[in-house]
Amino acid sequence: MRKISADYIFPIHAKPIKNGVITVSGDGKIVALSTRSETDNDIEFYSGIICPGFVNAHCHLELSHLKNLIPKHTGIIGFIKEISKLRNIADAQEQIQCAKFYDNQMYLQGIVAVGDISNSNLTFEIKKQSKIFYHTFVEAFSCNEAETKDILKKNQDIVDSGKKLGISVSPTLHASYSMCDGLFSAMKLRSERSGILSYHNQETQDENEYFKKNSGKFSEFYDEFKIPDKPSPVGKTSIHRLLNSIGKNTKIMLVHNTFTSEDDFDFAESANANITWALCPKSNLYIENHLPPIEMFRRKKARIATGTDSLSSNTGLSIIGELLAVSKKFGNIEFNELLTWATLNGAKALGIEAKYGTFEQGKTPGIVLIDNIDTEKMMLTEKSKSKIL
Ligand SMILES: [Zn+2]
Numbered sequence: 001m002r003k004i005s006a007d008y009i010f011p012i013h014a015k016p017i018k019n020g021v022i023t024v025s026g027d028g029k030i031v032a033l034s035t036r037s038e039t040d041n042d043i044e045f046y047s048g049i050i051c052p053g054f055v056n057a058h059c060h061l062e063l064s065h066l067k068n069l070i071p072k073h074t075g076i077i078g079f080i081k082e083i084s085k086l087r088n089i090a091d092a093q094e095q096i097q098c099a100k101f102y103d104n105q106m107y108l109q110g111i112v113a114v115g116d117i118s119n120s121n122l123t124f125e126i127k128k129q130s131k132i133f134y135h136t137f138v139e140a141f142s143c144n145e146a147e148t149k150d151i152l153k154k155n156q157d158i159v160d161s162g163k164k165l166g167i168s169v170s171p172t173l174h175a176s177y178s179m180c181d182g183l184f185s186a187m188k189l190r191s192e193r194s195g196i197l198s199y200h201n202q203e204t205q206d207e208n209e210y211f212k213k214n215s216g217k218f219s220e221f222y223d224e225f226k227i228p229d230k231p232s233p234v235g236k237t238s239i240h241r242l243l244n245s246i247g248k249n250t251k252i253m254l255v256h257n258t259f260t261s262e263d264d265f266d267f268a269e270s271a272n273a274n275i276t277w278a279l280c281p282k283s284n285l286y287i288e289n290h291l292p293p294i295e296m297f298r299r300k301k302a303r304i305a306t307g308t309d310s311l312s313s314n315t316g317l318s319i320i321g322e323l324l325a326v327s328k329k330f331g332n333i334e335f336n337e338l339l340t341w342a343t344l345n346g347a348k349a350l351g352i353e354a355k356y357g358t359f360e361q362g363k364t365p366g367i368v369l370i371d372n373i374d375t376e377k378m379m380l381t382e383k384s385k386s387k388i389l
Contacts, residue, residue: 001025003043004367004389005036007375010051010336011359012344022050028364046369046389051339052358053112053366053388054319055346057278058198058255058307060117061126061134064098065090066312073289076204077221083312092122099123106317107131110368110386115198115253115278115307115350117172121161128165135350136162137198140187141174143227148183155187175200176238177207177218180229184241192247196351198278199242201254204288208259211238239264243271250274253349255307258284258292265300276349277302279341281325283309294330298337305346320370320386327380335378 002024009020011033021043023031036043069089070082090098103126106114113133116123119140127134140155142148155171162169171194173179173187191197202208209216214233222230234240239260246252254260254268255278268275279292297304308317315321323338343365347357356365372383 001031003040004046004050005040005043006046006048006050006369008049009033009359010049010339012052012336012340013358013360016049016336020050022359022367024367028366030359030361030363030365032361033359044389046371048369048371049373049375050389051368051370052343052363053356053368054110054342054386055113055115055305055350055352055356056106056111056308056317056319057115057253057276057305057346057349058117058280058309059106059114059317060310060312061099061103061114061123062095062118062120063087063310063312064102065095066310067098067315070312072286074287075206075217076287077206077217079287079313080221086312095122096126100126102311102317103127103130103132108388109318109320110366110388111317111319112366112388113347113350113352113356115346117198118158121158124162124165124167127167133352133356134167135196135352136167136169137172138162138169139172139174139198140183141178142183143178143180143222143229143231145180145182145229148180148186151183152186152190155190170194170196172197173199173242175203175207176211176241177231179231181232182229184231188242188246192250196251196253198253198255201239201242201257202237202259202264203256203284205259208237211241212236237261237264239268243268246272248273251349251351252276253278253305256280256284256292257297258288258290260293262293262296262300265296265302269300269302275303276305276345278305278307278346278349279322279326280307280309280314281322282315283307283313285325286313286315291329294326298333303345303348304341305349306342307346318386320380320384324380324382324384331379335373335380
């Protein structure tokens with residue numbers, strides 16, 4: 001049994017506790033929450049705040065070898081061009097080494113669960129061995145109908161290989177702009193059947209323009225690269241392509257949402273009752289130099305979660321880094337709310353809230369210390385760091 005204390009404990013399901021104490025069993029189960037008293041002994045005390053382990057709602061561990069290779073502010077189309085050139089710049093062994101290193105980095109910084117996108121099974125052994133729980137979304141994309149059958153088979157094979165290893169996997173769609181109609185419907189059906197899906201949504205305004213008006217940079221991109229089967233525009237913003245007919249209760253994680261309007265939000269929430277809006281602010285700043293409409297999402301009481309995206313569009317896989325980017329721009333957001341995005345909401349998005357996300361008794365959420373906090377204003381500072389205890 002461990003008794004751990006800090007200046008504040010943020011249990012997430014309850015209000016922060018000044019001089020709180022958390023009692024944890026040997027296997028990491030939360031036993032009790034209390035306040036420190038003079039007579040308490042055998043307490044590990046830390047300066048800073050303690051909260052449940054972080055859930056990184058959106059990552060691509062298998063792209064970890066692309067750190068520092070892609071220039072900033074290329075816009076999404078420039079980014080797609082770069083990534084397709086560089087994706088296999090390292091051999092498989094090097095890619096695995098990088099992924100393994102950053103899996104461990106994430107854990108040390110307090111990330112206990114990850115919603116991870118994979119296009120191969122390269123990282124599956126790492127995930128099996130990891131201290132982190134991963135739910136892997138095995139993603140498909142292609143704008144060539146002639147390939148659809150093969151891509152569906154490959155996707156199924158990767159999902160099956162994950163299941164065989166005993167890791168948590170499910171099929172998913174990449175984005176509106178990257179999939180021809182046949183592959184899109186087949187993958188939509190497949191991921192709806194699995195009950196959970198992740199989707200790169202409205203990462204650029206050009207995506208909306210293409211699906212609304214069949215014009216803009218995506219239109220030019222498809223022509224430039226002689227894309228055989230362009231997605232059919234739908235006369236509305238790109239979010240409609242996915243959600244115009246979707247199972248009401250499929251768990252949907254919409255990732256990025258950088259150019260989601262209030263109308264898009266209202267439409268999405270009426271189409272499905274189980275949406276998480278996963279934001280990856282540092283990646284958005286890296287690629288598009290633009291942040292999602294965070295005030296709108298908050299006003300509409302959206303379930304917001306936090307992701308790092310991959311190291312191809314970020315300088316680190318750190319949840320504190322993401323929260324700091326948000327609080328620099330929106331200083332009025334309470335720290336408890338930011339931590340809720342990074343813990344409970346991510347756990348709900350992945351369907352693992354029975355174990356992760358809060359300090360409720362019986363859960364095994366992991367325990368994270370964040371130091372160098374401005375405890376007067378209760379805000380992160382540039383020096384804030386997190387670590388797993
Ligand atoms: Zn992504």
